[in-house]
Amino acid sequence: MSRQDVEDRTWVSGTPRLWVRHPAGCRQCPGCHHPIIERLIADVVGDLGVEDDTVFITGVGCSTRAFAVMDFDGISTAHGRAPDVGTAIKRTLHGRPVVITIQGDGDCIAIGAGSLLAAVGRAERITVFMANNGNFGTTGGQMAPTTLTGQVTTTTPGGRDNSTGFPMHVPELLATLKGCAYSARGSVHTAANYQRTKKLMKTAVQKQIDDTGFSFVEILSACPPDWRLTPVESLKWIEEHMIPEFPLGEFKNIESIQ
Amino acid sequence: MGERILIQGNEAVCLGAIAAGCLTFFGYPITPQNEITEWFARELIQREGVFIQPHSESGSINMLYGGAATGMRVMTSTSSPGWALMQETMSHMANAELPCVIVLVQRGGPGQGTTQHAQTDYLSATRGGGQGGYKCIILAPASVPENCDLVQMAFYLADKYRNPVVVLTDAIIGQMAEPVEIKPIDFGLLPPKDWAIGGKGYRPDHQRRVIGCTQGQVPTGEYTNYLSLMRALDAKNRQMETEVRFETYMMDDAEVVVVAYGHVARVSKEAVNYARQEGIKVGLFRPITVWPFPYQALRATAESCAVFLAVEDSLGQMVDDVRLGVEGRAPVHFLGMLDRHDPTGAGMLLPGRVLEEIRKLSAEVKV
Numbered sequence: 334m335s336r337q338d339v340e341d342r343t344w345v346s347g348t349p350r351l352w353v354r355h356p357a358g359c360r361q362c363p364g365c366h367h368p369i370i371e372r373l374i375a376d377v378v379g380d381l382g383v384e385d386d387t388v389f390i391t392g393v394g395c396s397t398r399a400f401a402v403m404d405f406d407g408i409s410t411a412h413g414r415a416p417d418v419g420t421a422i423k424r425t426l427h428g429r430p431v432v433i434t435i436q437g438d439g440d441c442i443a444i445g446a447g448s449l450l451a452a453v454g455r456a457e458r459i460t461v462f463m464a465n466n467g468n469f470g471t472t473g474g475q476m477a478p479t480t481l482t483g484q485v486t487t488t489t490p491g492g493r494d495n496s497t498g499f500p501m502h503v504p505e506l507l508a509t510l511k512g513c514a515y516s517a518r519g520s521v522h523t524a525a526n527y528q529r530t531k532k533l534m535k536t537a538v539q540k541q542i543d544d545t546g547f548s549f550v551e552i553l554s555a556c557p558p559d560w561r562l563t564p565v566e567s568l569k570w571i572e573e574h575m576i577p578e579f580p581l582g583e584f585k586n587i588e589s590i591q
Numbered sequence: 592m593g594e595r596i597l598i599q600g601n602e603a604v605c606l607g608a609i610a611a612g613c614l615t616f617f618g619y620p621i622t623p624q625n626e627i628t629e630w631f632a633r634e635l636i637q638r639e640g641v642f643i644q645p646h647s648e649s650g651s652i653n654m655l656y657g658g659a660a661t662g663m664r665v666m667t668s669t670s671s672p673g674w675a676l677m678q679e680t681m682s683h684m685a686n687a688e689l690p691c692v693i694v695l696v697q698r699g700g701p702g703q704g705t706t707q708h709a710q711t712d713y714l715s716a717t718r719g720g721g722q723g724g725y726k727c728i729i730l731a732p733a734s735v736p737e738n739c740d741l742v743q744m745a746f747y748l749a750d751k752y753r754n755p756v757v758v759l760t761d762a763i764i765g766q767m768a769e770p771v772e773i774k775p776i777d778f779g780l781l782p783p784k785d786w787a788i789g790g791k792g793y794r795p796d797h798q799r800r801v802i803g804c805t806q807g808q809v810p811t812g813e814y815t816n817y818l819s820l821m822r823a824l825d826a827k828n829r830q831m832e833t834e835v836r837f838e839t840y841m842m843d844d845a846e847v848v849v850v851a852y853g854h855v856a857r858v859s860k861e862a863v864n865y866a867r868q869e870g871i872k873v874g875l876f877r878p879i880t881v882w883p884f885p886y887q888a889l890r891a892t893a894e895s896c897a898v899f900l901a902v903e904d905s906l907g908q909m910v911d912d913v914r915l916g917v918e919g920r921a922p923v924h925f926l927g928m929l930d931r932h933d934p935t936g937a938g939m940l941l942p943g944r945v946l947e948e949i950r951k952l953s954a955e956v957k958v
């Protein structure tokens with residue numbers, strides 16, 4: 334059985350044009366926001382009409398399998414290394430492909446912090462999307478650099494206190510670096526935010542297409558089982574706990590790096 | 592005959608890569624391989640190639656992963672501490688079946704060790720220093736011209752097997768200068784890289800391609816489950832095992848066989864020459880591939896000779912492979928790092944010391 338045999342490209346109403354139904358597809362929990370973010374990526378690539386040029390890169394986490402469901406070129410990488418891989422793909426092909434990564438918060442700013450910051454420092458023309466669910470979802474809900482103060486995880490069983498540090502604000506941090514052309518934070522927990530986040534993501538990819546610099550969007554993302562909440566309670570938790578710590582909006586949007 | 596130029600071993604690596612069509616290099620500075628990184632930084636601009644100095648050797652190897660995925664010939668070089676940082680993604684490349692060339696200019700370990708020559712990464716290289724039990728062909732040049740030729744062969748073998756290939760040199764091979772004739776070597780046809788990614792609009796069938804170090808788990812590649820991947824990798828490893836290369840010197844009537852690779856093989860060859868002048872029946876067996884190790888050829892040798900002497904600039908790594916090859920048919924002796932002429936990092940195994948050992952073993956054979 335070859336890859337092509339198990340892929341189903343018949344379009345289903347309500348799904349993105351560039352969506353491949355695949356037995357390896359998503360496999361995420363009910364109420365998880367990863368699949369929503371992945372659909373947004375497929376939509377953004379489709380809307381910008383760059384599917385012929387796009388290389389989509391996944392890190393290690395609950396979005397690893399996303400490369401299986403996009404109808405454009407894809408590659409999975411080692412934990413945290415998507416910016417290195419994306420850099421090389423972009424530059425080896427002399428800037429031609431549109432390079433997009435999806436990474437978890439652990440992948441992106443715990444193990445992958447060095448790769449991410451180095452890519453921003455070099456002003457690589459790639460776009461990184463980071464799903465911030467405040468924990469390591471895949472491995473069972475341990476603390477991430479984004480875990481909120483007081484948040485209970487399996488490695489902060491009494492709630493995160495100051496001894497384990499403070500939540501990291503990644504788009505705010507990247508905005509301070511010269512190589513960064515665009516950084517923003519969105520959420521998909523309401524229909525209005527979904528639409529707003531889609532715009533942020535589209536702008537980020539457009540920055541890459543315009544050859545401006547590095548672009549980044551963090552997306553707040555529910556992880557109901559590891560949060561020990563129902564999917565509906567998770568939406569409320571994003572609203573009441575995450576957004577006060579992680580404000581939504583753009584932190585940097587420049588036309589050229591001076 | 593092309594022009595012969597006097598160059599350093601590290602530069603020969605670079606010219607070999609260019610001769611093989613590699614115009615993409617990623618490298619993080621580390622002694623004693625800095626000449627390679629600096630050479631590419633300088634020369635690739637003029638050749639419209641791609642040079643990136645990443646934030647670490649982990650960056651180098653993951654850039655190699657991305658570069659290889661586009662189907663281009665890509666290379667990095669490093670020395671021992673940087674080699675350690677590359678292991679995780681070497682394993683990922685074996686899973687993802689991506690070809691690349693890694694040049695390891697060994698220096699003394701463990702830890703920061705020394706910045707000078709040694710052969711202390713043999714086991715880490717030949718046994719797959721990373722997770723999961725993958726295999727890579729490891730080529731060990733013993734001269735500056737061979738650096739140039741084996742780098743070219745490394746690119747060919749990497750593409751042939753879609754797997755990383757390592758060129759294992761050391762500070763001496765890297766820093767010494769010898770005359771070299773740079774000539775592109777034709778190793779034959781390779782299959783097209785129709786698996787490469789870079790945008791589906793650029794290939795005739797307009798179909799997407801996916802590459803993953805998740806093969807066998809995410810059924811996007813050839814393999815629908817873990818064991819089908821492992822079966823395929825096993826078959827590939829067996830094929831790679833046929834790529835054995837070695838050199839023998841004065842072996843026809845040898846009673847004592849010295850086994851050595853890299854710069855220590857050069858030292859040992861000189862010792863063999865001196866010993867022959869004294870009428871001692873001694874030969875040199877030099878593995879060129881240290882994985883696959885030439886076990887069978889060594890075993891055949893063990894049928895007719897009396898004693899083996901493994902010489903290497905470590906506390907004893909390759910000697911294990913010599914014992915595996917000889918399989919108890921003859922005694923295997925060892926001469927290593929502690930027999931250097933000087934106790935500092937600059938100390939070397941010199942021909943005189945090897946000769947002394949050959950004389951001793953030859954006398955024992957006669958008894």
Ligand SMILES: Cc1ncc(C[n+]2csc(CCOP(=O)(O)OP(=O)(O)O)c2C)c(N)n1
Pocket residue numbers: 393394395396412436437438439440441464466468469470471472477
């Ligand atoms: C080198 C390495 N260390 C650890 C792991 C185990 N691991 C897999 S996913 C993951 C964390 C994922 O967290 P995040 O990136 O936030 O993704 P999420 O699952 O939350 O979306 C870890 C630690 C690994 N695969 N590789």
Ligand code: SF4
Pocket residue numbers: 360361362364365366367395466470471555556557558559
């Ligand atoms: S564990 Fe969390 S992040 Fe992972 S699939 Fe489930 S809900 Fe999503």
Ligand SMILES: [Mg+2]
Pocket residue numbers: 437438439464465466467468469470477
């Ligand atoms: Mg997470």
